[in-house]
């Protein structure tokens with residue numbers, strides 16, 4: 001009910017500000033060209049959201065209209081584009097995130113087939129403008145009555161609509177930009193993930209293709225995905241989420257937590273029946289009394305690459321299981337190791 005209302009408000013607001021795009025509105029990874037020369041946008045269903053995102057005029061011929069054409073969906077962005085948060089935002093170290101601190105966070109929205117309500121449950125991460133990475137159990141192991149519908153991007157505070165934006169409580173008055181809900185066109189669950197398996201939680205990975213390519217903005221951006229990366233021993237890793245959404249309760253504002261990798265033996269001992277595999281899974285636990293609940297199923301386990309002039313966030317894992325011990329400090333949780341599935345992901349991405 002609440003979500004439906006919010007979507008409605010947003011639609012009204014955006015309808016008033018329908019504007020054409022201009023070359024200088026384009027993001028660094030976009031090209032200002034004719035719509036018919038941008039097939040991955042041109043061949044997409046022209047929904048209201050699509051027209052607003054790309055400033056497409058409904059009353060003119062589509063082909064000759066110029067738009068900011070994003071990269072096709074079969075590419076991962078380079079590290080000058082992905083994994084960047086707005087400058088200075090990532091300094092705050094509280095549990096509550098700053099608006100748009102993790103602009104790749106996606107909230108998965110499900111439809112209940114009897115009540116027709118939209119219910120948020122798992123999380124995911126935007127890896128380019130067309131694909132969201134999540135856990136297989138967020139698709140295959142959900143109650144039968146729930147069907148994944150769409151993905152919410154650019155969300156920060158779930159109670160905040162464009163109309164009450166003035167209430168935005170961030171101390172520095174940096175408020176979040178409005179979110180968008182994008183329908184899921186197709187989903188890919190790893191073929192070796194076993195539905196309902198209590199014994200195994202291997203290959204807990206899934207990829208969602210969105211119905212349209214989204215544009216990166218202050219609030220929406222992809223996280224980097226690397227074929228390989230340095231060992232994570234002692235690295236500060238981060239998780240984020242809206243909280244215990246599986247119980248129907250969730251945090252209003254996106255929350256974050258620090259975690260650190262622990263020896264695979266910890267998870268092997270802890271989850272005897274689940275056969276922890278260090279080649280495809282990461283065992284990590286909260287640092288500094290972090291409640292591991294603040295990471296949602298399907299959401300990213302993140303690391304930061306710091307160079308001389310560059311700093312970007314990349315994904316190393318997908319929150320898989322271990323959160324039944326929510327609130328128990330120091331208990332490890334298991335994450336699907338994204339590096340082990342890099343080729344699986346890339347092979348599924350299409351323009």
Ligand SMILES: *[C@@H]1O[C@H](CO)[C@@H](O)[C@H](O)[C@H]1NC(C)=O
Nearest residue numbers: 112113114115116143145146
């Ligand atoms: C779906 O909605 C029905 C009717 O409101 C409710 O009884 C049921 O528990 C819901 N199912 C889920 C999985 O949320």
Ligand SMILES: *[C@@H]1O[C@H](CO)[C@@H](O)[C@H](O)[C@H]1NC(C)=O
Nearest residue numbers: 112113114115143144145146
């Ligand atoms: C909704 O899901 C439940 C549980 O799988 C199923 O029994 C029921 O037939 C579904 N109802 C509709 C209208 O699809």
